[in-house]
Amino acid sequence: MKVKIINIGDELLIGQVVNTNAARMSQLLTEAGMEVDSVETIGDDGSAIENTLSNALASADAVLVTGGLGPTKDDITKNVLCRMFDSELVESEVALDNVKRIFAARGYELTPVNRAQALVPRCCKVLNNDLGTAPCMWFERDGRVTVSLPGVPFEMEWLMKNRVIPALREHFNTGTIINKNILVQGIGESFLSDLIEPWETSLPANVKLAYLPVAGMVKLRLTARMQGNADTTDINSLLPGLYALAGKHIVGEDCETMEELVARAMTSRHLTLATAESCTGGAIAQRLTALAGASEYFRGGVVAYSNDVKINMLGVSTDTLAAHGAVSEETVREMAEGARTRLGADYAVATSGVAGPSGGTPEKPVGTVWTAIAGPDGTIAKLLHYGDRRQQTIDRTCNQVLADIVRRVAL
């Protein structure tokens, strides 16, 4: 079955907002075994919406539309849907109860403007939006489906997961899709592909493999399409073959990011972690703490950007800095050990490098990075070489360090 996505919003066409909805929707649909054929982004304009929607419905099984459902001026989408489906706006009891519930919970008075959010085309089915007042509307014609969702990312995501994808699955009788993520780090996509080719070619016909590379790591995604009763045992039974070929590059399973694996590895072992960051400038701490529950294992960190801070806050010796420089094995080891002791953690990681664009020398060109992990069993340092793009060097260093923490404590 083929899906088209239409995202409505003037803010997307002036580049004010990056269209993350498109990526998130595509990801969720792909994981559910539905193929996204195209994504179209258009402005808050009735005739553009009508044209785009008509064209999409001519060639797709399902068209998912986001945006244009706000409480004030931007109810354009609903009116277009009314025209297209020869319907009229009526007050939906389900939608009104939902609006009332949300206003009561927030302690607000229900205004006529907000009550109007419960108006929907008579011919649609309302899929309840537990997180917001804008209704999610499901239309059917000739077996094809049109769904209109609010554009607010967290409402869209909740509705996709809990309402839209289950309903699409039932309507199109797609069978069960099981996904399995495996996080690989420290090997490039093409080398990994060569390495695991014998295993990949031996996969059963109902299982597909995707390579999703991001900043020095590769997420492998296995997608199995099942008919009837299926459980994850089937897909897990395929993994020993993968581990036999690429086991030493595999960091973990069943997650999206390295920081999730770190959180799981540390909390399940009741271990604590600290950071001492120079070239990554706080990015490791920021990624760890972006996940709720980080305080269970993350004690804190030092962003040691200047040498003084390395000396005063982490106890790096002035002699070490004078003899070897800030970007050196000796310094990064002392940073990690200092962080471990002073922040009172079981493990501490440190980074020091030349992120660029300036600061490179013939011996330590831009992209040279030292990392270290200090733990109860000693300190291990590592030298990395990246290119001349600052943000890429920061992102790759983060993924390398996070993977190495997991390897150190969990593998």
Added chain:
Amino acid sequence: MKVKIINIGDELLIGQVVNTNAARMSQLLTEAGMEVDSVETIGDDGSAIENTLSNALASADAVLVTGGLGPTKDDITKNVLCRMFDSELVESEVALDNVKRIFAARGYELTPVNRAQALVPRCCKVLNNDLGTAPCMWFERDGRVTVSLPGVPFEMEWLMKNRVIPALREHFNTGTIINKNILVQGIGESFLSDLIEPWETSLPANVKLAYLPVAGMVKLRLTARMQGNADTTDINSLLPGLYALAGKHIVGEDCETMEELVARAMTSRHLTLATAESCTGGAIAQRLTALAGASEYFRGGVVAYSNDVKINMLGVSTDTLAAHGAVSEETVREMAEGARTRLGADYAVATSGVAGPSGGTPEKPVGTVWTAIAGPDGTIAKLLHYGDRRQQTIDRTCNQVLADIVRRVAL
């Protein structure tokens, strides 16, 4: 003039990669006074590219296409363009010289696969891509323009700024566009709109105002369309009227982010800065250090996630923590003062709050945040109230603190 954007790439349709190219291209085109009518994302598929491109050319003055120009299997776009423009692939001298130059600079041998990157449809004009081997191709028919660009974001951005937009401007004789950004913080979009309405309605007809809200700040963008010789004096002469109404909310001009303003404010005054972050978890340091040159003013920071770290690394007193808790005016003041002294900076900022989703109490619900800035003239603390969305609270706190640093040292 109307522009359509087409982004090609299977990776976009499975949600592996967020389509940031669309946003960046839209932003650059809008700033150049060109209206983006729609963005379409499609897969690496010849017939989809041909259909989408034909439809787009039927209604737009210019169609910009990214992707499908790689050195290996994905040269689909070039072949489609050949068919569409009744042309044939020939080796372009300009493109070949560019490929040779880049290979020579990297010290690589030129392979036949890479030499083939210099093949382009005979009827196109090659716009030289200084940063990569994929050519940028310009086609004209019936006054309408089609441009094919590589999908690599930094190559695309360089080409848009240095080749494509200047060429579009000349071809369509668009006149000169002057943009002016003003960063406003601490007032919501709708309140700001009411406040500055008298000024907005008095703007000359050739000047447009856009509101671009992001995480607690609003970027105001003035766009003036000039014919003939124009300079920025014209647009700057409009500003006193804005400052008279909203001056106390304006943080700065001519930049995209708060961290740029902080960098400018600190370096121009030869001041140094340190951070002490609890609820923001390193996000402030990460944003400051993502900009090259941060070491000129940023000394470093402490991510004081646990109370022990607040005590040991920042000198917060155990009595203060016991009496008032981590999320309190007293604690955040001691954090800022401790960071200022221990990291040896002129100014230090601190954050401590309940980012959620758990950890809230009736007195300090999720979204309660204290911030402080310590400087040579004392410490000022501030209480903020945000909602229950973790990432939003972190982002808003960052923008608030960064704006407050600028206000403190520069305004």
